[in-house]
Amino acid sequence: DIQMTQSPSTLSASVGDRVTITCRASQSISSSLAWYQDKPGKAPKVLISQASSLETGVPSRFSGGGSGTEFTLTISSLQPDDFATYYCQQYSSYPWTFGQGTKVEIK
Amino acid sequence: QLQLQESGPGLVKPSETLSLTCTVSGGSVNSGNYYWGWIRQSPGKGLEWIGSVYYSGNTYYNPSLKGRVTISLDTSKNQFYLKLRSVTAADSAVYYCAIVNAASYNVNWYFDLWGRGTLVTVSS
Numbered sequence: 212d213i214q215m216t217q218s219p220s221t222l223s224a225s226v227g228d229r230v231t232i233t234c235r236a237s238q239s240i241s242s243s244l245a246w247y248q249d250k251p252g253k254a255p256k257v258l259i260s261q262a263s264s265l266e267t268g269v270p271s272r273f274s275g276g277g278s279g280t281e282f283t284l285t286i287s288s289l290q291p292d293d294f295a296t297y298y299c300q301q302y303s304s305y306p307w308t309f310g311q312g313t314k315v316e317i318k
Numbered sequence: 319q320l321q322l323q324e325s326g327p328g329l330v331k332p333s334e335t336l337s338l339t340c341t342v343s344g345g346s347v348n349s350g351n352y353y354w355g356w357i358r359q360s361p362g363k364g365l366e367w368i369g370s371v372y373y374s375g376n377t378y379y380n381p382s383l384k385g386r387v388t389i390s391l392d393t394s395k396n397q398f399y400l401k402l403r404s405v406t407a408a409d410s411a412v413y414y415c416a417i418v419n420a421a422s423y424n425v426n427w428y429f430d431l432w433g434r435g436t437l438v439t440v441s442s
Contacts, residue, residue, distance in 0.1 A: 212382075245428035254322075254432040255414070261426065298365055302427035306380040309365035 213237050213301050217310035223318040228289045232313045234282045234299035243303035246275055246284045249296045249312070258297075259284065289315070320345040322415045322433035330409075330440050336402040340415030340433060341395075348373050348393040353418040356389060356400045357429065360411035370418060371398060410440045 214237035224230050234244065242262040249255040257266050259275035262282055272287040286293055294317055299310040326338035340354070347354055355370030355378075369379035371389045379387055383402070391398035402409060413436055416429040 243426070247429075252434065254434045255416075255429075256432070257428060257430060260428050300365070300428060305378075305427075306382070307367045307427050309367075311364045 212306055213240060213304050213308055215299055215301055215308055215310040217297075217299060217313050219313060220311070221314045221316060223316050224289050225318045226289055226291060228318075230286045230289055230315060232284045232297055232299075232315075234277075234284070234310050236280045236282075236301055236303075238304075239279045240301045240303035242278050243301055244275075244277070244282050245300045245302065246273075247298045247300065248293075249298060255298070286315075320417070320431055322417070322431060324413060324415050324433045324436040326413075326436060326438070328437055328439060330405055330438060331442050332406055332440055333404055336400070336405050336409060336438055336440070338400040338413055338415075338436065338438070340398050340400075342397065346393070347391045347396055347398055350374075351419065351421050352430075353378070353420050353425070353427075354389075354391060354398045355416055355418065355429075357414045357416050357432070358409075358411040359414070359435070360408070362408070363411075366411075368400065368402075368413075372420065405440045407440050410438060412437050 216235045218233050244262045246259040247255045263275045274285050276283045296312045296314045321343045323341045330336045353370040356368040369389045371377045386403045388401045416432040
């Protein structure tokens with residue numbers, strides 16, 4: 212199975228900060244990567260697919276980049292609604308696997 | 319608007335079978351537009367894809383669970399199901415139903431829509 216490793220595990224930031232989360236794959240996955248946002252009591256929501264393609268309705272402050280084995284999710288100006296846990300997922304190779312998550316908390 | 323809602327027992331005894339239902343509204347499980355599936359989240363293992371089913375009945379399972387898992391669907395009830403046999407404490411998790419968009423020729427296996435999840439605890 213392809214292992215997905217996210218860093219950091221926890222990120223403390225303030226409203227307005229630019230934050231970047233990294234996701235590394237144990238082997239090349241081309242651009243077959245999605246990012247999700249997870250909040251307590253709510254359904255996880257896909258933000259980005261194909262590493263950099265923003266899903267419909269997702270604010271433009273979210274952006275994704277990378278290919279191969281290293282990927283990033285950037286929030287250009289953190290908003291109160293963005294405090295959540297973020298996961299990456301590869302869909303290059305079966306079985307589909309997820310990173311362990313990055314919790315973005317209020318500083 | 320398509321919505322998913324998980325339901326089922328919150329407590330299952332060790333060695334028994336965990337059975338969950340996902341009720342679909344705003345769409346039909348009998349369409350070829352989606353793969354209907356299950357994902358779980360436990361403190362020890364994070365998010366884990368369990369498996370998915372297509373309207374044709376074709377199933378796709380995570381090899382780590384193959385042999386214990388069955389996913390099926392009932393078009394008359396517009397529901398799909400998860401059965402996980404011989405459970406242990408390690409199967410305690412929040413279980414989500416989720417869909418993959420199958421509309422394109424090359425399916426990208428990321429999860430477009432999730433339910434809110436249901437907590438299942440395995441304990442005697």
